[in-house]
Amino acid sequence: xxxxxxxxxxxxxxxxxxLILSDFSLRIARGExxxxxxxxGCGKSSVLRLLLGFIQxxxxxxxxxxxxxxPDLAWKLRGQCGYLSQDVDLGPGRAGDxxxxxxxxxxxxxxxxxxxxxxSSQIADKEIKELSGGERQRLAIAGIQLRxxxxxxxxxxxSALDEERKVSVAEHFLSDVESTVVVSSxxxxxxxxxxxxxxxxxxx
Amino acid sequence: MTTPDLSIxxxxxxxxxxxxxxGISLWLKLGIIRELAIAAVRMAIQLAFAAVYLTWLFxxxxxxxxxGWLLVMMTVAALTTVQKSQLRVSxxxxxxxxxxxxxxxxxxxxxxxxxxxxxxxxxxxxxxVLGGMIxxxxxxxxxxxxxxxxxxxxxxxxxxxxxxxxxxxxxEALRPGLREAVTRAIxxxxxxxxxxxxxSLPGMMTGQILGGSSPVxxxxxxxxxxxxxxxxxxxxxxxxxxxxxxxxIDPWGxxxxxxxx
Numbered sequence: 001x002x003x004x005x006x007x008x009x010x011x012x013x014x015x016x017x018x019l020i021l022s023d024f025s026l027r028i029a030r031g032e033x034x035x036x037x038x039x040x041g042c043g044k045s046s047v048l049r050l051l052l053g054f055i056q057x058x059x060x061x062x063x064x065x066x067x068x069x070x071p072d073l074a075w076k077l078r079g080q081c082g083y084l085s086q087d088v089d090l091g092p093g094r095a096g097d098x099x100x101x102x103x104x105x106x107x108x109x110x111x112x113x114x115x116x117x118x119x120s121s122q123i124a125d126k127e128i129k130e131l132s133g134g135e136r137q138r139l140a141i142a143g144i145q146l147r148x149x150x151x152x153x154x155x156x157x158x159s160a161l162d163e164e165r166k167v168s169v170a171e172h173f174l175s176d177v178e179s180t181v182v183v184s185s186x187x188x189x190x191x192x193x194x195x196x197x198x199x200x201x202x203x204x
Numbered sequence: 205m206t207t208p209d210l211s212i213x214x215x216x217x218x219x220x221x222x223x224x225x226x227g228i229s230l231w232l233k234l235g236i237i238r239e240l241a242i243a244a245v246r247m248a249i250q251l252a253f254a255a256v257y258l259t260w261l262f263x264x265x266x267x268x269x270x271x272g273w274l275l276v277m278m279t280v281a282a283l284t285t286v287q288k289s290q291l292r293v294s295x296x297x298x299x300x301x302x303x304x305x306x307x308x309x310x311x312x313x314x315x316x317x318x319x320x321x322x323x324x325x326x327x328x329x330x331x332x333v334l335g336g337m338i339x340x341x342x343x344x345x346x347x348x349x350x351x352x353x354x355x356x357x358x359x360x361x362x363x364x365x366x367x368x369x370x371x372x373x374x375x376e377a378l379r380p381g382l383r384e385a386v387t388r389a390i391x392x393x394x395x396x397x398x399x400x401x402x403x404s405l406p407g408m409m410t411g412q413i414l415g416g417s418s419p420v421x422x423x424x425x426x427x428x429x430x431x432x433x434x435x436x437x438x439x440x441x442x443x444x445x446x447x448x449x450x451x452x453i454d455p456w457g458x459x460x461x462x463x464x465x
Contacts, residue, residue: 053456053457054368054369054456054457054458056456071454071455071456075373078369078370078372079371080371081369081370082370083366083368083370084366085362085365087362088366089362090363090366091360091363091380147370149370149371
């Protein structure tokens with residue numbers, strides 16, 4: 001069995017009076033593709049936030065590379081991550097400028113990624129605020145693809161895409177990349193592939 | 205040339221001018237008469253107090269007293285900034301105090317040493333008066349910058365987390381918000397500088413000319429004071445935000461909820 005990259009051990013997460021995660025455990029191996037599934041509000045996004053150290057558990061332990069997650073370790077691991085949040089907000093400015101600052105040198109290879117994602121190269125000249133939700137999501141995915149990070153954490157990455165695009169994006173992240181990928185999605189496009197470990201959440 | 209003193213009758217005549225806004229308020233039902241009356245009375249009392257303490261300070265001209273007075277002004281400025289910024293006093297009072305002191309004292313001493321080139325760097329005429337002008341501007345800049353910065357961080361949490369989750373350092377993730385807040389704070393002054401002398405004659409310069417200085421000397425002082433105020437303001441607001449974030453953000457990079465009121 002591959003060595004664990006992340007281990008979540010008997011985690012409880014509470015927001016106010018609401019128990020979001022109860023006694024939740026998860027083991028993610030390096031290179032593994034994990035899809036967290038379940039209805040909205042079941043804690044899928046919270047798991048991704050726990051992995052990044054954005055929230056801390058009320059009970060239980062998180063380990064990364066065998067060490068208990070501390071603030072210093074969280075900053076280090078974020079440096080290896082590509083993270084797409086559910087309500088992706090890329091800020092103001094032109095799409096092309098965002099891609100250049102986010103992707104760095106890799107941005108020069110954006111044409112291939114744009115074609116894969118069905119994005120027109122003219123999008124680079126548009127203001128981000130003028131883009132549709134789907135275009136914005138694809139632009140963010142393009143940026144994350146270009147950076148080729150070792151770990152990808154994707155929160156509802158295909159929620160604003162059409163059916164055909166959902167499948168191709170899911171196939172790309174679950175089959176074509178060598179990175180460790182953790183996806184939170186209730187989209188069926190993500191559980192068609194055998195390569196993924198499906199974690200059903202929100203069930204007793 | 206000396207400035208003729210204003211008699212009580214002259215001051216009454218000056219207050220009589222407020223009859224114009226009162227008339228407009230009555231006609232347009234602006235509802236500002238009570239507010240105007242309070243503001244006018246406060247202004248008169250506060251400036252009368254300023255006249256008393258400035259006369260006293262100028263007469264004493266003791267460096268320690270001058271520094272002490274400047275410290276009192278800076279503390280009041282820092283407290284006012286925090287109270288008006290809709291942020292919790294305990295969370296950001298200390299950073300704002302430090303930023304205000306560093307920016308004000310640093311620029312005032314530079315002005316005294318290298319611009320005015322006076323022997324006594326702590327002379328009341330320069331330290332207290334210039335310090336007051338700088339504080340007034342830094343204060344308004346700090347209120348705008350801190351409120352905008354922390355409000356922006358709250359409203360754009362998703363954008364901030366996106367940057368952190370993609371490996372940005374703390375500073376890289378905060379930089380866009382910092383840039384926006386500092387720009388917003390200094391923009392009005394930039395606009396004022398650009399039109400100064402054409403659209404408006406600044407109060408300090410007008411006062412100096414009325415006080416008997418030549419327009420050339422008054423202009424030179426105005427230029428030096430504007431650059432000093434602008435430098436102190438830019439330094440003060442940037443430092444205030446950077447120091448405040450050290451206290452307002454936890455070691456994981458998350459904004460502490462208790463920062464907001």
